[in-house]
Amino acid sequence: MIVNPQSGVRQVQNNIFIEVYQLLYDHFGPQHWWPGETxxxxxxxxxxxxxxxxxxxxxxxxxxxxxxxxxxxxxxxxxxxxxxxxxxxxxxxxxxxxxxxxxxxxxxxxxxxxxxxxxxxxxxxxxxxxxxxxxxxxxxxxxxxxxxCGAPVFVIDTYTHRVFSRHNMVEEESDYQTMQESFMESLPEDVRLYNEYHALIVRVAGGFCKKTKPLCEHCPLQGLNL
DNA sequence: CACCAGGCAAGTA
DNA sequence: TACTTGCATGGT
Missing domain, CATH: 1.10.340.30 (Hypothetical protein; domain 2)
Known part of the structure; x- marks a missing residue:
């Protein structure tokens, strides 16, 4: 794992976005999003x-x-x-x-x-x-x-920012577009993957990565903090 | 009681 | 450009 000594942020190199997806999917399983009939x-x-x-x-x-x-x-x-x-x-x-x-x-x-x-x-x-x-x-x-629409676009939200900045995987001040580019450059273009990944981020944030609880105990991403 | 939740636009300086 | 504020119900 390479860490940029200037920012302390991990380099996207092999490849943290996919690792996190694997951890979340293994822990929570498929989320079956979006919860709507039509x-x-x-x-x-x-x-x-x-x-x-x-x-x-x-x-x-x-x-x-x-x-x-x-x-x-x-x-x-x-x-x-x-x-x-x-x-x-x-x-x-x-x-x-x-x-x-x-x-x-x-x-x-x-x-x-x-x-x-x-x-x-x-x-x-x-x-x-x-x-x-x-x-x-x-x-x-x-x-x-x-x-x-089923289009291949990665969705960023406040949870995405919170989870990934808290684990030093993106910079704190990253904006929407910057984060979206990071995800989409690091992941294969796959609607099913984008769908599941965003849902899993919402799941882990709601369950473990709360706003007022900076320490996410028993979180499946715990080991990533450094 | 205070604080938060799957944002966004408009106002201020 | 970079903050700040309004919008509002319902749960913890």
């Missing part, structure tokens, strides 16, 4: 889970499901303030309702309201269109691309 549900969930625990998102999703609103054409008929009423449990409900509207409007405008056309679009075009939606940032966009 691609549309995944897309909605990606917006609702912004800075919010998934448990609360499930309640909001259930409200939409029970009202038979969890499909593109039904949800598109509602105004933002009507959507807000159903998604209250997920928090920021006014904001997120408008963000969902913005997303639906983008699909209406760019893809003539055809979800399947959007899901099948060229990766970079789809990503640009998603990022142009107010309320859709890089993580939300990439989550939709990977888990709804």
């Amino acid at each position: 691609a549309f549900e995944v897309m909605v969930g990606a917006v609702l889970t912004q800075n919010t625990t998934w448990k609360n998102v499930v309640k909001a999703i259930d409200n939409l499901k029970n009202a038979a609103l969890l499909d593109y054409s039904s949800l598109s008929l509602l105004a933002a303030d009507e959507i807000a009423g159903f998604i209250r449990p997920s928090g920021y409900y006014n904001l997120k309702a408008q963000r969902l509207k913005n997303l639906l409007n983008m699909i209406a405008k760019q893809y003539e309201g055809d979800l399947e056309t959007f899901f099948a679009d060229n990766l970079s075009t789809a990503r640009e269109n998603l990022l142009a939606v107010k309320g859709v940032g890089p993580e939300t966009a990439d989550s939709i691309l990977l888990y709804a």
Whole structure:
């Protein structure tokens, strides 16, 4: 294992990103993500889970499901303030309702309201269109691309940053794009791998790598600290 | 009671 | 450019 004496950060050389994946997969097994029945549900969930625990998102999703609103054409008929009423449990409900509207409007405008056309679009075009939606940032966009569109994009989130910076595998000040490039340059381009890896990072962070507990006892990555 | 959760945009200096 | 703040419910 090579460590850069300047930064103390491990060199990506053989190859820490794959090692970590193996450790996590061996410890936790497959995570079966994304937890949603349809691609549309995944897309909605990606917006609702912004800075919010998934448990609360499930309640909001259930409200939409029970009202038979969890499909593109039904949800598109509602105004933002009507959507807000159903998604209250997920928090920021006014904001997120408008963000969902913005997303639906983008699909209406760019893809003539055809979800399947959007899901099948060229990766970079789809990503640009998603990022142009107010309320859709890089993580939300990439989550939709990977888990709804099945595109080979690695998703970075706060957990990814926390776990990997805490173990000195990326620099503390690394931004989204930098981290994403590190992962994607170090891993084979494989949707299934990206899917499982991100889910495993969320799993280990939620289970062991808490914000207020810098020491992750009994964490499967424990031995990596140096 | 304080703090956190699978972000993002807008405001300030 | 580099911080800071608003958005909000629900669980620990």
